[in-house]
Amino acid sequence: MGLHWGLNPLRYLVPEDILSHIESTQVDPHVPTSDNDRLPMINGQTGDMIIEIKSSKFYRLRRDKFRRMLMGGIDIRWGKKITNVSYSDDKLTVTAKFEDGTSDTGSILVATDGPHSKVRTLLVGEEAAKVTPIDFASTMCFTQHTREHALYLRAKPHNPLYQVAPHPEGCCAWLSLHDGDDKEHPENWTFFHYISFPEPREEINTRSNREHIAHQKAMARKFVDPWRSVFEWMPDDMDVWYSKLRNWDPSLPEHAWDNRAGRVTLAGDAAHPMTFQRGQGLNHALQDSFTVCKAIEEFWGSRDEGEAALIQKRTDALASYEAEMKARAGEEVRLSGENSLAMHDWSLLSKSPSLTKGMILSRTCIRCAALSFRAKKAVAY
Structure with a gap:
């Protein structure tokens, strides 16, 4: 990679x-x-x-x-295959259910289960989830x-x-x-x-x-x-x-999902599988991790402020993460697709994103990230 x-x-x-x-x-x-x-x-x-x-x-x-x-230093549970996700009526928790009959409950589920994500299928439906x-x-x-x-x-x-x-x-x-x-x-x-x-x-x-x-x-x-x-x-x-x-472009209207008051979201290849000839997949996955981590930091400290405050801050923080991620990664999905086309068409090669943009994060994506962080700071304070 x-x-x-x-x-x-x-x-x-x-x-x-x-x-x-x-x-x-x-x-x-x-x-x-x-x-x-x-x-x-x-x-x-x-x-x-x-x-x-x-x-x-x-x-x-x-x-x-x-x-x-x-x-x-991380406690990883191997051999788990997710089959379903359920949500508590009080909007506080989410539960992941696994093929072996076990389950796990928490405040937020960040699904990173790959380009053929089961969680993506559960969120948007089988047809819309297809790459x-x-x-x-x-x-x-x-x-x-x-x-x-x-x-x-x-x-x-x-x-x-x-x-x-x-x-x-x-x-x-x-x-x-x-x-x-x-x-x-x-x-x-x-x-x-x-x-x-x-x-x-x-x-x-x-x-x-x-x-x-x-x-x-x-x-x-x-x-x-x-x-x-x-x-x-x-x-x-x-x-x-x-x-x-x-x-799979997460920014398309037909790919929108309900994050259930900030309790479930997608990241990495689960959120934006892209063609590989611009070499961007890992980098966007790491940016997802950073951005969702910042979102979690913003609502995690509000647990002592009461359930209503926790739910609202989590909802706002995850909405901000998803807005940034969808704009940034959606653009990259499209750029990588254009790049794959140009790498196979000599008449388009000189206009390929690899030649015109290199491997850096585009200015549009940088602006998306900056706006997202400013918005989240406003929400937090």
């Missing part, structure tokens, strides 16, 4: 003694992150540099290591190679950690390191790569696993190295992950 501007909200949420380990959660903990890091965008046909996309500090994180870092496919798909591949080949894939002029390559014929390739922990044994490194391609959203893909690999290899032969080689060296029978590109 790519962490860049999301580092700022993360600093508020995580104690420094934990966050100090962020470098160790990178795909290669031996390569320090620099303020000068850039994401190279290469012409997949010629190998020419199109642009080095600017961002704030760009950490390329392993999900499993990053998650372990954040788990320290929307766009006209592209991808096949994700994780591969290991011989020592010689692994060293070649990380040698200059190839970027040692990540690079993206749109192709004039309408597909887009990515290559990055996924696991470089074993510094002395390149044959143990794992690489992550895919080629995304046009596919009508209504088309049902019936390729077998081997056929997905063959399809990726055929497209890769149109690319320059390192993509041509990393796919050619890939086994024909390994497991890969095929998926259509999908999103």
Whole structure:
């Protein structure tokens, strides 16, 4: 996952003694992150540099290591699958019910249960909750190679950690390191790569696993190295992950939900699954966490003021969080969708959000956040 501007909200949420380990959660903990890091965008046909996309500090994180870092000191209950949510008549509590027959009751439920969120379905209904496919798909591949080949894939002029390559014929390739922990044994490194391609959203893909690999290899032969080689060296029978590109815009009127007096809301991929080629998902999830945390801080101290005060402050605080999140993330869902289209259409590439905006948070989103915090301060005081 790519962490860049999301580092700022993360600093508020995580104690420094934990966050100090962020470098160790990178795909290669031996390569320090620099303020000068850039994401190279290469012409997949010629190998020419199109642009080095600017961002704030760009950490390329392993999900499993990053998650372990954040788990320290937290009581996590594993193996829970939510089935329903109920609300007390007095508007004070919410109860999550699980498949194993257990339940948990609290003042607020923040659902972060992924792009196919069960809670989102409960809030807006099955049809409205469905993610929307766009006209592209991808096949994700994780591969290991011989020592010689692994060293070649990380040698200059190839970027040692990540690079993206749109192709004039309408597909887009990515290559990055996924696991470089074993510094002395390149044959143990794992690489992550895919080629995304046009596919009508209504088309049902019936390729077998081997056929997905063959399809990726055929497209890769149109690319320059390192993509041509990393796919050619890939086994024909390994497991890969095929998926259509999908999103869900929380700002659409038909996606509005009732937060039940501030007792239930959505965040992260549950609130705004987006296409991945602008690298924004993790960063917006962290901004959600920051903003909802600030909202909780605003009403939590009002418990001693009586039930009516608690309910009103919680309702106002969560409404403010949702207004900020929907405006910010809704814009990003649309920008990421535009970016995915442009990365597969050479005539649109120069206008893609990746080229015109980089990976920073848009000015509109920054204004949304600032207005939201001012509104919440007015509510609190």
